[in-house]
Amino acid sequence: MTQDSTRQDSAALRADLNAVIGEVAAIYHERDTEARMITVGVLAQQHTLLLGPPGTGKSAIVRELTGRIESGRYWEILLSKFTAPTAIFGPIDVGALAQGTYRQILDGHATTAHVAFLDEIFKCSAAALNSMLAYLNERIYHPESGGAPISCPLVSAVCASNELGEDEATAALYDRLLIRMEVDYLAEADSFDRLLMSAVTGGGQAPTRTTVELTGLLQVAAHEIPAVDLPAPVREAIRDVRSDLRQREITSSDRRWKQAVRVLQAAAWLEGRAAVAVDDLAVLTHVLWDVPSNKSTVSRVIRGYLSPDDRDLANLEDQVDRIAAELDKLIADGDEDELRTWAVNRNVELAQVAKRISAIRDVASRGGRALAPYQQAADRAQQVYTRLLSEALGVAPDKIPALGRRR
Known part of the structure; x- marks a missing residue:
């Protein structure tokens, strides 16, 4: 294969992957970032964690994405504290056991999967934990019968959980998951409306379904991305x-x-x-x-390196957090005179912060950037301002003005 044809194949794969991301995001509203980062995880041969409450579409988006990989073997499991290692990596071959041979049936389990979906990852049983760590980190499985470790073709695992683990054993699993994403319920009214309509229409017309070949993915992951x-x-x-x-x-x-x-x-x-x-x-x-x-x-902090305005925004958000922490401390101390004096001074400071946040948000809007981070900063400043006036100065909540300009 010539260098030119390799570049053409690479460009076609890239276009197809971006098409897949767009198609999946069109099906699962407000999940475009998740779709892109899971795809990046596959290309980087790293693992992804989706953290969020039930009913947010974590498993559905993984199945939809990974189902677009032609020739790729997909495998999934719902873990619990009672899940035996053999349920993950392959059951005992009862027929062989009757003949006096102890072996596992590996085909169709994690040991042969290119992409694995591990639901409720932090409920992995203690018995399976060491095997799971080796599987995620080194792509190997140590068989129940002993002997040489088995190499697994795992490219990327996507793991899901409703909550983080709280012990040292699950901390080791957590460390293996490089990409971490919180998945919440739909926030935008338009997205929720489309969700309701999909129940009435059955999702509408079947969307375009772009697929990619596993071989091309592996080639890019092994050679082009490291370069x-x-x-x-x-x-x-x-x-x-x-x-x-x-x-x-x-x-x-x-x-x-x-x-x-x-x-x-x-x-x-x-x-x-x-x-x-x-x-x-x-x-x-x-x-x-x-x-x-x-x-x-x-x-x-990272946004601050993407543009000078975002660096200013990061500092302003730190300033709001500092004022909120000071407010909590003064309220806990119980000195009303000190709290009142402090609040009068911080009232002006917060108003200036909110004005600057509003100006940065307007610049971002004119530049066509997503406004969610800027609106969240404005909402946070308003929340602290409302607390300051109501809890420290006794102003009725309905008399507290809105800071900045809201879109």
């Missing part, structure tokens, strides 16, 4: 992100940072670039958070 360049300016930005997060007491292991590079390369390749760009750092918002409570901090 995507990581230029010096991007490396410098990554070092700065790491430093900024450390200052906020959010740290990631060296292994996670190294694996994150492959995710950046996959994201750049999917956009048709031969080198990672600073804009690709946006995918790290789904890699560097450890617990949901620090996800928003990671997101705004």
Whole structure:
């Protein structure tokens, strides 16, 4: 195969993958980011966690996406604390056992899958835990009968859970899941309306169904994505992100940072670039958070490297958080005079913060950027402002003005 034909095949695969992402996002509203990041995870040969309540379509979107991979073997399981290793990796061959031979039936189980969906991953039984860790990290399975480990063709696993694990055993599993995404119920009225109508119409006309070949995916993952360049300016930005997060007491292991590079390369390749760009750092918002409570901090720190306005927004959000923490402390201390004096000063500061957030949001709107992060910052400032006036200065909630301009 010539170099030109290889490039053409690569471009066709890229176009098909982007078509798949678009088609799946059209079926599952407000899930375009999830569809893209699962695809990036497959290209980067890394694992993805979907964290969220039941009924948010976690399993459905995985099945729809992975069902577009021709020749790829898909396997899924709902785990529980009673799940035996043989239920995951292959049951005992009873017929062979009757002949005095102990072996497992591996075909059709995790051991032969290219993509695996592991539902309720943190309920993995203690008996299966070590085998699962080796499976996710090293792509091997140690058979029940002993002997040499079995190499597994796993490209990527997508795991789902309604909640995070709370013990050291599940922490080891959690560490194997590089891409982490919270999936919530639909937020936009239009999306919810389309959901209701899909129940009436049965989903409407069958959408276009683009597929991709496993062989092409494996070729790109093995050869093209590792060759995507990581230029010096991007490396410098990554070092700065790491430093900024450390200052906020959010740290990631060296292994996670190294694996994150492959995710950046996959994201750049999917956009048709031969080198990672600073804009690709946006995918790290789904890699560097450890617990949901620090996800928003990671997101705004990274956004600060995507544009000067977003860097200002990150600092403004930090300022709002600091005022909220001070308010909580003063209320807990119970000194009403000190609280009132403090609130009078912070009232002006919050109004200025909200005005700047509104201006940044307007610039983002004119630039065609998604407004959700900016509106969330404005809503957070309004929430703290309302608390400050009502709880510290005794202003009736219905008399509190709206900060900034709302769209």
